[in-house]
Amino acid sequence: MAETVLDYEAEAAHYDRTRGGAPRAEAAAAAVLRLVPPGARTLLDLACGTGLVTERLVRPGLRVYGADAAHAMLRVAAGRVPGRTVRADARRLPLPDASLDAVCAVWLLHLVPFAADVVAEAARVLRPGGVLIATVDKDAAHDVGSDIDAVLRPHRRTGAASDGSGPIARAAAAHGLVPAAGARFTGHGQGATPRDTVRKLRAGYFASWFQGDPAVVDALAAALAALPDQDRRRPDPRYRLVSFVGRG
Ligand SMILES: C[S@@+](CC[C@H](N)C(=O)[O-])C[C@H]1O[C@@H](n2cnc3c(N)ncnc32)[C@H](O)[C@@H]1O
Numbered sequence: 001m002a003e004t005v006l007d008y009e010a011e012a013a014h015y016d017r018t019r020g021g022a023p024r025a026e027a028a029a030a031a032v033l034r035l036v037p038p039g040a041r042t043l044l045d046l047a048c049g050t051g052l053v054t055e056r057l058v059r060p061g062l063r064v065y066g067a068d069a070a071h072a073m074l075r076v077a078a079g080r081v082p083g084r085t086v087r088a089d090a091r092r093l094p095l096p097d098a099s100l101d102a103v104c105a106v107w108l109l110h111l112v113p114f115a116a117d118v119v120a121e122a123a124r125v126l127r128p129g130g131v132l133i134a135t136v137d138k139d140a141a142h143d144v145g146s147d148i149d150a151v152l153r154p155h156r157r158t159g160a161a162s163d164g165s166g167p168i169a170r171a172a173a174a175h176g177l178v179p180a181a182g183a184r185f186t187g188h189g190q191g192a193t194p195r196d197t198v199r200k201l202r203a204g205y206f207a208s209w210f211q212g213d214p215a216v217v218d219a220l221a222a223a224l225a226a227l228p229d230q231d232r233r234r235p236d237p238r239y240r241l242v243s244f245v246g247r248g
Helices: 008-018 021-035 071-080 115-125 147-155 165-174 194-203 214-225
Strands: 042-046 063-068 085-087 100-105 126-136 177-186 238-246
Touching: 008 071, 021 126, 021 177, 021 238, 042 115, 063 071, 071 085, 100 115, 115 126, 115 165, 126 165, 126 177, 147 194, 147 214, 165 177, 165 238, 194 214
Parallel strands: 042 063, 042 100, 063 085, 100 126
Antiparallel strands: 126 238, 177 238
16 A cells, blocks of 8 residues: 555564565566566566565576665665675766666555665566566555555545556656556565554554545544454455566
């Protein structure tokens, strides 16, 4: 669901436990690998976080690197893909032009207001014919038709999402990257509960939908608190990945 930008330095301690752990990471890595061309020899996992997905991308003949802006996340990743991590802002990678066969970004673009700059930087480091793979439309994936969604849907503003598939495709096109393929993966353990959703609502996760209007927050919290089975997870979302290929 739409998140305020979290403090990932603090989040590192809880991240693997709260983001679906190994099952979600397995699903994400398998979906990314479906979009990596068979001949690719290098893959950068941009915003690799704790490396939970990164380590599952490693294949014979495929050299996998991870980059992330948060020290604490990267420290965990460094234990998973030793010697293959770098601390970097996704807009300014310490890599030469045209140096990689593939770049992936799982769950990054929805977080940042500068997604187009990230796409531009990925295009810069990709060799001709290289592939960018990224999650798009993350918020929309959370609308699984549950009773929670029925409460939130009237307020959901997916059109404004920074990882909207339309704007991302336009940013890619501006840098010579053309749409190639798509894949989906299950966000194991990411199904919402009413109680958790109230907590997130109070913490400001959805503030951008209604400018944080306290009256709306109170009304939505009351409606969510009235739902049955406060701690039962609703169905897991299915996240969307798209790939773009550079002109060779
Ligand atoms: C939701 S986590 C995703 C981590 C990993 N890709 C995964 O699927 O588990 C988002 C990550 O993006 C990183 N991040 C946020 N803004 C960034 C930026 N401008 N440059 C590089 N990393 C960034 C955060 O530090 C965090 O580790």
